[in-house]
Structures are given as structure tokens and as C-alpha cells.
Amino acid sequence: MRASVPERVEEGGSDALRDPLRSKGRPLVVDIDEVMVPGSSYPADIASGITSRFRAVTTPVATAFGLAARIADRSGFDPSRARFDHDAVTFLLQVLGEGRPVYLCSETHPEPSVSAVAQHLGVFTAWAAAPGGRSAVQGDDLPPVLLQGFDYIGGEAVALPGFASRLARPGRSAPAAPARAGVRSWLKLLRVHQYAKNALVLVPLLTAHKFALASAATSLLAVIAFSLAASGAYILNDILDVKADRAHPAKRNRPIASGDIPVPRAAGAMALALVAAFATALGISVAFGGVLLGYFALTTSYSMWLKRIAIVDVVVLATLYTVRVIGGAVAISVPMSEWLLAFSLFIFMSLALVKRHVELASHPDGAVLAARGYRIEDKSMVAILAAASGFNAVVIFTLYISSDTVRALYSHPQLLWVCCPILMYWIGRVMLFAQRGLIDDDPVMFALRDRASWAALGAIGVIMLAAI
Numbered sequence: 001m002r003a004s005v006p007e008r009v010e011e012g013g014s015d016a017l018r019d020p021l022r023s024k025g026r027p028l029v030v031d032i033d034e035v036m037v038p039g040s041s042y043p044a045d046i047a048s049g050i051t052s053r054f055r056a057v058t059t060p061v062a063t064a065f066g067l068a069a070r071i072a073d074r075s076g077f078d079p080s081r082a083r084f085d086h087d088a089v090t091f092l093l094q095v096l097g098e099g100r101p102v103y104l105c106s107e108t109h110p111e112p113s114v115s116a117v118a119q120h121l122g123v124f125t126a127w128a129a130a131p132g133g134r135s136a137v138q139g140d141d142l143p144p145v146l147l148q149g150f151d152y153i154g155g156e157a158v159a160l161p162g163f164a165s166r167l168a169r170p171g172r173s174a175p176a177a178p179a180r181a182g183v184r185s186w187l188k189l190l191r192v193h194q195y196a197k198n199a200l201v202l203v204p205l206l207t208a209h210k211f212a213l214a215s216a217a218t219s220l221l222a223v224i225a226f227s228l229a230a231s232g233a234y235i236l237n238d239i240l241d242v243k244a245d246r247a248h249p250a251k252r253n254r255p256i257a258s259g260d261i262p263v264p265r266a267a268g269a270m271a272l273a274l275v276a277a278f279a280t281a282l283g284i285s286v287a288f289g290g291v292l293l294g295y296f297a298l299t300t301s302y303s304m305w306l307k308r309i310a311i312v313d314v315v316v317l318a319t320l321y322t323v324r325v326i327g328g329a330v331a332i333s334v335p336m337s338e339w340l341l342a343f344s345l346f347i348f349m350s351l352a353l354v355k356r357h358v359e360l361a362s363h364p365d366g367a368v369l370a371a372r373g374y375r376i377e378d379k380s381m382v383a384i385l386a387a388a389s390g391f392n393a394v395v396i397f398t399l400y401i402s403s404d405t406v407r408a409l410y411s412h413p414q415l416l417w418v419c420c421p422i423l424m425y426w427i428g429r430v431m432l433f434a435q436r437g438l439i440d441d442d443p444v445m446f447a448l449r450d451r452a453s454w455a456a457l458g459a460i461g462v463i464m465l466a467a468i
Contacts, residue, residue, distance in 0.1 A: 028095050029152045030124075032106040032114055033243060034088055084121065092123045101125040110264070189238070189255040189266060190231040190273070196448050198226040200321060200344075201328035206461075208334040209409060209468065215332045221284055222331035226324055228277035229296050235270040237303040239263055284331050291327045295320065310373030314352035321348035339400040343393050350390035350427065354434045354443045357382045361437060383435065390427035394420060415467040419460045426456045 096102050104127040106114045111129045118127040187193075204210075205219045238245065238256045245257035255261040274296070281289040299320055307313045322344040329336040360379040374382075398420055400406060406413040429452065433439050439446045447453040 026151055027101045027103065028092075029103045029105055030092065031153065032104060032109055032117055034085070034153050082117070089121060089123065092121075096123055096125075103127065105129070185255045185260045186269070189235060189261055189269065191234040192231075193445075194230065194234070195223075195227045197321070197444055198223045198230065198324060200324040201226055201331070203325050203340070204329035204334055204336070205332060206464075207337065207340055207409075208329075208332070210332055210334060218284060218331050219328060221280055222288060222327060225277050225280040225284070225288075225292055226295070226327060228273045228280070229292055230299075232270045232274040232277065233296060233299040233303065235266050235273070236300060239266060239270075240303055285333075288327060288331045291323065291330050295323045295327065298323070308373060310378070313373075314349060314356060317352035317355070318345055318349035321351075337405065339396065339403065339405060343396045343400070346389050346393035346396060347427075350386050350393065351430075351443045353382050353386035353389060354430060354439070355441070357386060358434050358437075358439050358441060358443070361434075362440075383431070386434075387427075387431050390431070391424070394423050394427070397423065410467045412467045415463055418463050422456050422459055426453060 092102055102124050104114060104118045104124040106129050109129060114127050114129040118124045201223045202219050205215060210216075235256075238254055241251075242257050242263070245251040245254055251257060256263060256266050277292065277296075278289060281292040298316065302313070302316045302320070306316050322341065325340060325344050326336055356374065357379060360374060360376060360382065398417075401413060401416045406416065410416065430439070430443055430447070433446070434443065
């Protein structure tokens with residue numbers, strides 16, 4: 001039997017660890033994730049279902065409904081396809097054989113999944129789940145002995161929702177029922193504060209000098225479509241990563257991880273966002289709808305597995321930013337400039353690498369990024385790659401100034417050379433601030449809050465307008 005099982009057992013009513021083999025007759029409560037092998041748990045099963053949905057559905061709207069239905073309705077969960085931890089199940093059988101009741105619980109998995117696992121293993125006295133914030137208890141009714149204390153196997157952040165209204169630790173009152181999620185929680189779930197990134201869709205409008213009202217209106221609709229699709233992707237990512245987010249010092253406060261918004265409601269919001277996104281996209285053009293679908297497929301692939309591969313993850317992030325620029329060009333039917341494409345890939349590759357550098361510096365033990373293929377000793381190399389990619393973007397801009405394309409678009413192209421030292425200053429400043437630990441997480445969001453970055457962007461904009 002593995003030693004880690006009893007080490008994770010906590011005593012209800014105190015924070016001390018105890019050996020459950022010494023708690024004769026004491027009830028044992030087990031979180032469902034502790035009996036399943038990592039990789040076959042609920043989020044992974046969602047991913048499998050989503051993959052099969054993508055194969056079966058061809059239209060964006062149907063895809064959105066398929067995703068929501070697969071996540072919200074888990075009645076088809078087959079425990080015979082899941083992998084269970086043999087040592088954990090053997091341990092529970094030993095505890096049950098001593099005459100101790102064993103209860104299965106879950107904070108995030110819906111009733112059908114928890115019930116299926118409990119019936120499949122056959123070692124639990126009762127089970128409990130909390131779909132949509134409601135407690136549901138099946139099996140023998142919870143005995144009063146649970147009110148006098150119990151042992152628990154599971155993560156520290158799990159709140160035992162199925163037993164919450166029935167369990168009270170000695171000397172404490174029972175936990176209050178979760179409050180209804182407010183507007184702030186929903187805005188946080190949708191990542192509205194991230195919508196500013198989708199302003200990249202407007203870049204082709206400016207670089208191609210398409211200042212007509214119709215083109216501007218179309219570009220704004222394209223921004224809305226990308227924002228809604230991004231919200232759907234963020235929600236999907238939060239559902240898939242709920243367990244990892246609870247172990248993260250900052251991400252554990254996200255609405256799903258914290259329990260503010262239940263998974264079924266979040267899945268419904270994801271479906272609505274995606275339906276609205278693709279309806280808007282198809283209203284612009286079929287080609288733009290295809291770009292948006294490619295964006296969503298890539299960001300979904302990133303959430304499921306690509307983000308776990310070192311360097312591939314930052315390349316994908318840079319590509320996702322660049323796809324926004326491509327989408328902006330397709331929306332207003334202008335050719336995508338090869339110069340703009342190359343510049344976008346390099347500058348956003350640099351920012352993605354800065355993001356990883358900041359994360360490595362913020363977690364010196366390296367545990368947070370271990371699942372993504374990075375090591376703490378990679379920090380210096382990541383910083384070097386970030387700087388090289390950023391200054392390569394400046395080189396591409398200088399070559400663009402000397403090209404025939406610029407002469408056709410600008411009356412005074414020589415003014416564009418003034419943009420180069422501004423870009424060099426901004427990239428160097430971001431790298432310096434990242435090295436000093438002054439950038440907390442995302443360099444793009446840092447730039448949106450940084451006055452110097454706004455001043456640099458404004459100066460470049462003025463120079464480009466003056467050069468026309």
C-alpha cells in the first residue's frame with residue numbers, strides 16, 4: 001500500500017494529520033479524485049467528450065451546443081472506462097473491513113458521475129455531490145456520528161459540499177450555503193478584463209488605412225466576436241483545470257475553482273457565448289467565421305494539451321495573438337501583410353516568453369510549471385529567447401520601412417524610422433521589469449496598465465499618421 005494515502009488523511013475538527021488505521025470506528029470521507037488515477041478524472045473525461053464532439057459536429061453553433069451538453073449532462077459517464085487507483089481502493093476496503101463507514105464526496109463532479117463511481121466500486125456506505133449548489137445524498141442516511149468528527153482524504157481546498165449542511169466540526173457551526181454568484185463573479189468568469197487584447201483585430205484597419213465607417217463598424221463586430229469566443233475558451237479552460245486551479249495561489253480564486261459558479265451554469269454561459277460569437281462571425285463573412293473557428297480550435301487544443309509542452313506553449317500563444325490580426329484583415333477583406341504577420345509572430349512570441357519567465361521567477365520551487373515541461377533552471381534561457389524574439393521584431397520593422405509596400409502606403413516613410421527607438425525602449429523596459437519582478441503575470445495586461453507603454457503606443461500611432 002502506498003504511504004501517501006494515510007498521509008493525506010485529515011481529521012474533521014482539526015488541521016492535524018492522523019493515521020486512519022488508529023481511528024477505529026471513525027467515519028472516513030473520501031474525495032472522488034483520490035480514487036481515480038490522474039488523467040482519467042472528470043476534466044479529462046470532458047476533454048475526451050469534447051474531442052469526439054468535434055469529430056461529429058461541423059457547424060460552429062452545433063459545436064457550441066455539443067460542448068455544453070457534454071459538460072452539463074454527465075448521465076452517460078461510464079466508470080468502466082475510467083482508471084482507479086488500486087492502492088487507494090485496497091486501502092478503503094481495509095478501512096471498511098474494520099467496521100468504519102466510508103463516504104464518497106465531490107465538490108465539482110455531478111451526481112451521475114459520483115453515483116456511477118460509488119456503485120462501480122461498491123466500497124462506499126453513501127455518496128454525496130453538489131450539482132448547481134444543491135446537496136444530494138444517496139445511500140444510507142448520514143449517521144449522527146459524522147457530527148462528532150470524521151477523517152477526510154482529499155485536497156485542502158475541497159469543502160465537502162454534499163455533507164456541508166449535515167456536518168459540523170466540533171465547536172463550530174455548519175458551513176453556510178454558497179451565495180448566488182454576483183455580476184462581478186460572472187464578469188470574472190468571462191474574463192471581460194481580457195477583452196482589450198482583442199483590439200489587435202483593429203490593427204489591419206489602421207495599417208491598411210481603411211478609415212471608412214463601414215470598415216470600422218465591421219472591425220468592431222469582429223472584436224466582439226473574438227471577445228465572446230475568447231470568453232467561451234476561458235470558461236472551458238477553467239472547467240478543465242479546476243483541480244489544478246485550486247492548488248494555485250492565485251487561480252484558486254477563480255469563480256469555478258472557488259465554487260462561486262457551479263460547472264453546469266458555467267457550461268451554459270460558455271454555450272451562449274460561443275453561439276453569439278459564431279453567429280456574429282458568420283454575419284460578417286463565412287471566411288471570418290472560419291478564422292474564428294480555427295482560433296477556438298487552437299485555443300481549445302492549448303487548454304487540453306499543448307500548454308503542457310515547453311516552448312510549444314509559447315509558440316501557440318504567439319499564434320493566437322497573430323490570428324486575431326489575421327481575423328481583422330479577413331473581416332474587412334484586405335490582404336494580410338506578410339510584414340505584419342512576421343512582426344506579430346515575433347513580438348508576441350517575446351511577450352509569451354516574458355510571461356513564462358515571470359511565472360518561473362514567481363515560483364522558485366518550479367512546482368507550478370512542472371506540468372508544462374519547464375524547470376527552474378530554464379529561467380535564464382527563457383529570458384534570452386524573449387529578448388531575441390523582441391528585438392527580431394524590431395529588425396523586421398526596419399526591413400518593412402525599406403520595402404516597396406511602405407512607399408505605396410506612406411508619403412513620408414522616413415518618419416517611420418522614429419518608431420524603431422521607441423519599440424527598442426519599450427521591449428527593453430518590459431524585459432527589465434520582468435527581471436526585477438515588477439510584472440506580476442501577463443505582460444500584455446501589464447502594458448495595458450502601464451502609462452509608459454500607453455505613451456509609447458500613442459507616439460507610434462502619431463508618427464504613423466504623420467507619415468501617411
